[in-house]
Amino acid sequence: MTTAYAEPVVMDHAAWQGWSEMLPEPSLVAVSHGTGDPAGRSATRGLVDAVDAAMGTTPVHDAFVDVEHPRVGRFVCSEELGPDAAAALVPLLLSAGTHASGDLADAAALRPGTRVALPLGPASGLAIVLRRRLLEAGWVPGEAVILACAGSTDPAGVADCRTMAQRLAGHLQVPVTAAFISAAEPRLGEAINAARTRNPRVRTAVATYLLAPGYFADLAAACTPDVLGKPLLVPGENPPQELVDLVIKRYRQAIA
Structure with a gap:
């Protein structure tokens, strides 16, 4: 008695390149002007903290173009970002100008692949x-x-x-x-x-x-x-949700 065997089905996996690991999102670096005023520092810090909470696992850092430290140029070269980490610089500035364009562009050039987002305003x-x-x-x-x-x-x-x-x-x-x-x-x-x-x-x-x-x-x-009217951020108050959303929107636009 002869037993017939079916030919095995051979799947073509030629296009499969192995498991791919999703790359982490670039770090969000919130770059403000910097101030010597304690109330201004507290208010701005509150905005960065609120963005950090909203961003989940995406790293959020702060840096400055003047007055405070770390300055953005030094920060993008620092070990805190990690040697291979990507970053997007989000200016906490309300309009175009030397800081929003020149200073941030100069800093971004120090780390290949760094993106620079638009200023917050007008919006x-x-x-x-x-x-x-x-x-x-x-x-x-x-x-x-x-x-x-x-x-x-x-x-x-x-x-x-x-x-x-x-x-x-x-x-x-x-x-x-x-x-x-x-x-x-x-x-x-x-x-x-x-x-x-x-x-x-x-x-x-x-x-x-x-x-x-x-x-x-x-x-x-x-x-x-x-x-x-008071400034957009007021120390001791939760930052307006509109501002938190706008910072995140600028980041998403920059990395899109």
């Missing part, structure tokens, strides 16, 4: 937070607003501030004028005086377009507007 999420700060300060809907910006010698940074003023105007449904604490025109004090001259019976309201308390926030307050 609709920031307009939401600015409106909230104005309402907290006693702003009455319908009152015109001056947007107090740090200022920049970079035309792109000035343009970003003017775009942010337009976005805020859309959220507030009132005119918003961009004014600058330094480097650009019109200066904040001049803008406040001009508004009072035009409408002496109307309060001057200022939205502080600064990340956190510090030297520039003090200069804005010294201009004595009738209504002054």
